[in-house]
Amino acid sequence: MTTAIIIAGGSGQRMGQDIPKQFIHINNKPILIYTLESFQNHPEVDAIGVVCIDGWHGMLSAYAKQFNISKLRWIISGGKTVQESIWNGVQRAGEDCASDDAIIIHDGIRPLVDDSVLSDILRICKEHGNAVTSMPYNEQIFRVDEEQPDTTMQYIPRETLRRVATPQAYRFDLLYSAYDRAFKEGIGIYGSSYTNTMMSDLGIRLYFAKGSDRNIKLTTKEDLELFEACLNLKRYTWLK
Numbered sequence: 001m002t003t004a005i006i007i008a009g010g011s012g013q014r015m016g017q018d019i020p021k022q023f024i025h026i027n028n029k030p031i032l033i034y035t036l037e038s039f040q041n042h043p044e045v046d047a048i049g050v051v052c053i054d055g056w057h058g059m060l061s062a063y064a065k066q067f068n069i070s071k072l073r074w075i076i077s078g079g080k081t082v083q084e085s086i087w088n089g090v091q092r093a094g095e096d097c098a099s100d101d102a103i104i105i106h107d108g109i110r111p112l113v114d115d116s117v118l119s120d121i122l123r124i125c126k127e128h129g130n131a132v133t134s135m136p137y138n139e140q141i142f143r144v145d146e147e148q149p150d151t152t153m154q155y156i157p158r159e160t161l162r163r164v165a166t167p168q169a170y171r172f173d174l175l176y177s178a179y180d181r182a183f184k185e186g187i188g189i190y191g192s193s194y195t196n197t198m199m200s201d202l203g204i205r206l207y208f209a210k211g212s213d214r215n216i217k218l219t220t221k222e223d224l225e226l227f228e229a230c231l232n233l234k235r236y237t238w239l240k
């Protein structure tokens with residue numbers, strides 16, 4: 001079985017709106033529903049769970065019924081941090097999962113998830129036990145000189161870099177044991193840590209899977225405009 005855990009516990013303060021950004025409507029539909037539809041429509045995803053901000057569980061349930069998100073199995077509250085929220089979701093998923101099941105972790109405010117990306121992370125996860133969405137880095141990266149911060153004399157070859165985001169997929173037994181250890185030992189759970197960085201801090205090798213530049217994270221008002229433009233963009237099916 002494959003379960004998608006969607007992380008939607010944030011308040012979205014940087015968006016500057018009166019409601020959490022995952023519930024903002026674009027074309028008469030909440031952003032979070034666009035995200036859930038990607039998993040609802042993928043044939044390899046069996047169940048969806050959402051880690052949701054307190055006070056919005058009932059609203060999410062109503063939206064799920066309205067937009068036919070039939071794979072939604074549970075909604076729980078998040079923690080004080082992103083990592084606590086994910087760990088809450090992993091523990092809840094464990095009530096229904098076998099050790100070799102695949103668990104997908106995904107940000108609720110990344111609504112443009114391609115089917116091909118989901119298929120590839122699940123393929124890689126089945127082969128290696130984990131898979132992280134990744135993209136090449138196409139810009140040049142230079143290190144800041146510590147003595148003269150407005151100068152540089154050293155760059156990082158972009159061929160050695162990858163941009164990693166969600167969705168990510170992990171075998172349940174690997175994911176559960178990693179989070180259990182991380183919280184017991186205080187490893188990889190603070191600050192901006194996420195599942196992938198925690199795995200790296202724990203010494204676990206990660207495997208790259210396919211990514212997409214369309215998989216944008218909606219953080220600012222400008223991102224909302226970009227998302228709406230993507231929804232209305234004509235896709236050229238003849239391009240290879």
